[in-house]
Amino acid sequence: MSETIVIAQGGGPTAVINQTVVGAVLEIRKRYPGARVLGARHGVRGIRDGDYVELTDMAEGELRLIGNTPSAALGSTRDKPDAAYCEKVLKGLQRAGADAFIYIGGNDTSGTQQILTEASGGRIVFVHAPKTIDNDLVENDHTPGFMSAAEFVAGAFLSVDLDFRALPGIYVGIVMGRHAGFLTAASAAWRLDRNSGPHLIYVPERAFSVERFIEDVKATLARHQRCIVAVSEGVATADGRSLVETIVGPDRIERDQHGNVKLSGSDLNRAFEQALAERLPGQRARVDALGYIPRGYIGAISATDAREAFEAGAYAVQLVEEGGGSAALQYDGQKTVFRKVPLDAVAGKTRQMPEDFLKAEENDLAEPGLAYLRRLVPNKYKLGKPFV
């Protein structure tokens, strides 16, 4: 065999996305001895520009260390190729003599693979291997990267809740997530008891109201003498505008190159700070964005997540043999199973939390949501119960 297979990573990094690269490389060595394996730097951009890392002969021990390393070791990209860009990528793959291209990423990545499949006329096999901390890919029970990020968020909110038991006040933690609230919901995974925070959880799946928020905080303070809030950066008001847009005003908001409202500045922090200072004056309140740390934190890598990310890479190689597609992680009621789904089944779609994951009236998770978290983010710590 003289196969050449190209691998790349796209979109936001995760703590385990390198496991998928390593799982693919080692599976290629098994299935296609002598095959050439090229890692493209910074996703499709590296293919377009002919910028590759030679992975063919890299020692397995060295690869395994890369697998343990958070974030995308090959580099990533936010480029969403259109037809013209895809044409350049296709030419790049042809120049490299590629027989197959495995692209690890989210729904945009699956979309890119779909365009490339159509453009190539079947001469190259295109596979999408899933990753995203947002956990928002349709056809998947969960996605590689989510469990680790969720473990970080669960531990962070457990810890902050204990902090605020000791020194009471209001804490608002802003968590990544534009359209889906899974990662924010993970803040509830390690609650110690019924008194534990987060006491309020706001996700993009539900309309946000500042009035309602203030009332919720007041009621929580009355009950618990503290209030821990987890909120997705992408929460939106009932008219569908993001909270940032609602508060900052349409003229002053920043947008990225795709026209999406920029959520990552401190505008949202400030909005919460101001609302709390005005409506609950004198209350100790702290607003923090968890920022980028959850998605690649070295100290919260889930062993199950790492293993599944590795297996997703190996399964992607099986899909090369099967002519391409998207590798989906599904759940058979007992364990995670890998299934092939069409690229366009995943491309351009966003999975939100199922309706029954959230309580109808309160800003909190319902039992099916909690059960999902118990399965994916089991608490590994044995702790005592504070005296306050």
Place this chain on the structure above:
Amino acid sequence: MSETIVIAQGGGPTAVINQTVVGAVLEIRKRYPGARVLGARHGVRGIRDGDYVELTDMAEGELRLIGNTPSAALGSTRDKPDAAYCEKVLKGLQRAGADAFIYIGGNDTSGTQQILTEASGGRIVFVHAPKTIDNDLVENDHTPGFMSAAEFVAGAFLSVDLDFRALPGIYVGIVMGRHAGFLTAASAAWRLDRNSGPHLIYVPERAFSVERFIEDVKATLARHQRCIVAVSEGVATADGRSLVETIVGPDRIERDQHGNVKLSGSDLNRAFEQALAERLPGQRARVDALGYIPRGYIGAISATDAREAFEAGAYAVQLVEEGGGSAALQYDGQKTVFRKVPLDAVAGKTRQMPEDFLKAEENDLAEPGLAYLRRLVPNKYKLGKPFV
């Protein structure tokens, strides 16, 4: 023996402050069988108000679980008692029949114990057991709580640096620390190689200049195509004003009940965001405050820190026998040793980073600072080297 010993926790929580309570309780059981042990809720406030937890007969297994739990299980307080408040605390101790009071906290706590010692006329023994993530107690090589918080910060910056290798840009991470930069410096502990971030470290020990900062960032971008910055929330300009005060203006700053400038809002985030947006337009930049998570994060508890915090509690009980004082963690060149120092040697003083920990010309650590971190915050992860 019918000793009664009161224990309390003061100031900001840490990940291991409960180990000190547990170490003290178990040592009391050894040295004073039959002694009564009372935990005061929320520090001296609980003593003033007669609000205690009975720890005398709590099962050791249950206590050990409390020890594993981050944050102050007895609750904490920011109250800094004056003479009148101390009089009430003294009366509270007398009502409880206390023979000794062990107070776990920072330099303010040692100050409280000093006032109480003088007011009690020798009838009660007062001991200060150290804790602070700021690592800013004089007479100590390091303080319980620092190593765990430092491990979080080291891992967070390692992870963020890897993230920004994959998707380049500027990252500014704001770390707790009003007067001492130890915790911010810990961001450098786990650099993978000479290319690793943080590339710039700004601490309260050095005057901050926005002009210089922008030049530093430009130079770093030119060299590394990304720029990771670690900055203490307490950085101040050459005139001694905090950066928040300098940027926000003296009229608009908020102060806490002690007259200290409030550093915990998003003003500092916004100041950095604005400076970068104006001076380096078009550059992807992200500013986040790590906030409260470093000081009690369940996933970054240093085993050495936990052990030493436990031993600090046991040593505090030895100091009860020796008539009171402050337990100091010193370093004999080989290992940590506990020594008794006078309460007023620690009270009201702040230890900053030694001059030789910082490079003279660059905003970075010098070798003695790095060696200190290698000793206290060894990297426990084996990682690969990214391809970008």
